[in-house]
Amino acid sequence: MHRSRLVSFVLAPLALCIGLWPSVQAAPSAPPPRLLVLVAIDGLPMRKVLQWQDRFGPDGFRRFLDHGRVYREAHYRHAHTVTGAGHATMMTGAYPQRSGIVGNEWLSPDSLQNVYCTEDRAHAYLAGGPTAPDAGTSPKNLQAETVGDVLIAARPGAKVFGVSGKDRGAILPVGHRGVAYMYRTESGVFTSSTHYMAAHPAWVNAFNARRPADAYWGQVWTPLLPESATAGLAPDAQPWMGSAGYGNRLPATMGAHQTEPGPRYYTDLLTSPFGDALTLDFARALVREEDLGQDAVPDILTVSLSAHDYISHTFGPESRLTHEHLLQLDRLLGAFFQDLDRWVGRHHVAIALTADHGFSESPEWRQHQGQAAQRFPMAAALSALNGHLRERFGLARAVVGSSTNGLVFDEANLRAQGLAPQAVFDAAAAFLRGIDGVVEVNTRADLASTAPPRPDQVFLAAQRLGWHPDRSPPVVVTLAEGWIASGRATGATHGSPYRYDQHVPILLWGPRWWARATEIDTPVQVVDIAPTLAQVLGLRPPASSQGQVLPGAAPRAHKVPPRAKLAMGR
Incomplete structure (x- = not known):
């Protein structure tokens, strides 16, 4: 084996373990672009x-x-x-x-x-x-x-x-x-x-x-x-x-x-x-x-x-x-x-x-193409949820609004009423799971945890990547494929996993x-x-980067034949 390849072969596992591999590879083989x-x-x-x-x-x-x-x-x-x-x-x-x-x-x-x-x-x-x-x-x-x-x-x-x-x-x-x-x-x-x-x-x-x-x-x-x-x-x-x-x-x-x-x-x-x-x-x-x-x-x-x-x-x-x-x-x-x-x-x-x-x-x-799809009536769902929580906990308005595909609660008021916020979150999640078009609901207890998702938590990993403890809601909702949360009768949108x-x-x-x-x-x-x-x-x-160098994207000094196809493991 060529010596430079041997060194890379030996050092790569160690570098990956201690988090140095991106910097080890950082020196490009060509001058940086202007x-x-x-x-x-x-x-x-x-x-x-x-x-x-x-x-x-x-x-x-x-x-x-x-x-x-x-x-x-x-x-x-x-x-x-x-x-x-x-x-x-x-x-x-x-x-x-x-x-x-x-x-x-x-x-x-x-x-x-x-x-x-x-x-x-x-x-x-x-x-x-x-x-x-x-x-x-x-x-x-x-x-x-x-x-x-x-x-x-x-x-x-x-x-x-x-x-x-x-x-x-x-x-x-x-x-x-x-x-x-x-x-x-x-x-x-x-x-x-x-x-x-x-x-x-x-x-x-x-x-x-x-x-x-x-x-x-x-x-x-x-x-x-x-x-x-x-x-x-x-x-x-x-x-x-x-x-x-x-x-x-x-x-x-x-x-x-x-x-x-x-x-x-x-x-x-x-x-x-x-x-x-x-x-x-x-x-x-x-x-x-x-x-x-x-x-x-x-x-x-x-x-x-x-x-x-x-x-x-x-x-x-x-x-x-x-x-x-x-x-x-x-x-x-x-x-x-x-x-x-x-x-x-x-x-x-x-x-x-x-x-x-x-x-x-x-x-x-999508319906015209024979695929399942609906416009999810978020306002009506929130009204029904607040009604349910009112009956169960005596709360006038537990959910104060929707945010980033989730629900925000007045947690200070919950505590003032002698309620544990997580208990209210769990009750809200159980109710939401029974609404047509909702396929998964995750609460703060799951989102803040590092435990592996359960088999029924298909979207928890994606929700965790987008969840910030100081800015995200304590209850997040995933709608069924093809469903969109929309208060309008026209147009399209995005925002799903x-x-x-x-x-x-x-x-x-x-x-x-x-x-x-x-x-x-x-x-x-x-x-x-x-x-x-x-x-x-x-x-x-960048210091907070969670990615890695794209496969095949390391700067190269040689040419690859036209229409080359790479199949590289990640």
């Missing part, structure tokens, strides 16, 4: 990428599919699969149990006050109008460091920026040391907050002064494919679909039925390909004006594109509109990547693409770091992205 880009497609299931790959253009997604690494079985493993939790996971490598970002918002079990994941009332937006108390202005609630935080600590000259149509999509991936810019639907501008700076750079003011969002007024979202080419998709304007300001069918005119640009129009842009185009234009300006990737000190740019999520929520991921958006997005990504090639250099850029969660089809569409919500893309491209055209079927997790990108940058993984 610009590392993370692209997050909000609400994109991997099944969509695989299903429609033959309709993509020559670049965009095909850059990864034809010239990069494709992880076909990448998953989140926490149960409450939503935007905030997913974006916090990507670059920390930490599940919500460690990052503290248990959802987009949560009802505090102690204060009984609602908390937005990126709110910080000590700070305000720099542009675009007044700042609401629960607006996303800082990473204060994020309890883990990101790859960007590690990079800036190790290389003080490094720059880390995040851009998104959503505040949480911009703030959470860049962490505590980076700078976030987010789009404001009230005014159609991009802004940062006083957490990051006292005033915008001149280039941001100049970008906003051009009113680029207004340039899409009157533009038409025209489908790339004729309706006859979309067999198998839900046609436009189905009864279960919601409606944007432009309606719910294509072609659609931006600003239709409105007299001038305003909040309705600026919101509609994010429910169309034009919202992603605008976000990428701001990202382009940022790359140029901040000189990203122009020296040997690595920089990081995270770009979270929000439109796919909004479109899927409104019309359903099964809709023709969602499919058409994915094709338009593919073209937009291709143009953006080509600009990065020109400005930074094709061999100086590394790109990772993933999603914050998948999506369930609308219940009505099922494959359609957990299975997302992980795609890597970078000719100097990853072999080309390689598909990997080994199951991997989104928490693996952070240690992988840290390794490419020659860094230690």
Whole structure:
């Protein structure tokens, strides 16, 4: 055996035992990229990428599919699969149990006050109008460091920026040391907050002064494919679909039925390909004006594109509109990547693409396909539960609200009434298990325990990964597959521990770091992205990371034959 291989063979078990293996592997075989880009497609299931790959253009997604690494079985493993939790996971490598970002918002079990994941009332937006108390202005609630935080600590000259149509999509991936810019639907501008700076750079003011969002007024979202080419998709304007300001069918005119640009129009842009185009234009300006990737000190740019999520929520991921958006997005990504090639250099850029969660089809569409599905009436269930607890314990209102797929109780009042909170939780769980559509209920006693799940606790492991003792509810509910908790009669959603919500893309491209055209079927997790990108940058993984370097993603100095297929154990 070659000596270097013998040393690795001997040291690997010891390194794994004492937790040093990521740092042992941390030295890349190629210099780090000058610009590392993370692209997050909000609400994109991997099944969509695989299903429609033959309709993509020559670049965009095909850059990864034809010239990069494709992880076909990448998953989140926490149960409450939503935007905030997913974006916090990507670059920390930490599940919500460690990052503290248990959802987009949560009802505090102690204060009984609602908390937005990126709110910080000590700070305000720099542009675009007044700042609401629960607006996303800082990473204060994020309890883990990101790859960007590690990079800036190790290389003080490094720059880390995040851009998104959503505040949480911009703030959470860049962490505590980076700078976030987010789009404001009230005014159609991009802004940062006083957490990051006292005033915008001149280039941001100049970008906003051009009113680029207004340039899409009157533009038409025209489908790339004729309706006859979309067999198998839900046609436009189905009864279960919601409606944007432009309606719910294509072609659609931006600003239709409105007299001038305003909040309705600026919101509609994010429910169309034009919202992603605008976000990428701001990202382009940022790359140029901040000189990203122009020296040997690595920089990081995270770009979270929000439109796919909004479109899927409104019309359903099964809709023709969602499919058409994915094709338009593919073209937009291709143009953006080509600009990065020109400005930074094709061999100086590394790109990772993933999603914050998948999506369930609308219940009505699933029923149309012969699959079980329903809209779960959460408000009615809570009312019935409170009635049951009133009869049993004499409590006027035991459950004060729902939070992150669970229920929050006024525990101080329970104790004041001489009741043990866990006894009330157990009674609530027993009642909920008898409601149609509920398949599992876990209480704090199980969620806080490290004991192996019982055979009947199928989803407990996933619930534990997403459960934080100070922020999560003491009772969590898992609905049946295909059921969604919804107070509306239209649209679709996500947030479950099922494959359609957990299975997302992980795609890597970078000719100097990853072999080309390689598909990997080994199951991997989104928490693996952070240690992988840290390794490419020659860094230690973020401190709270629960992942490992993706199989086959260690930087290599040699080429792999086209369409190589790896089957590697985890």
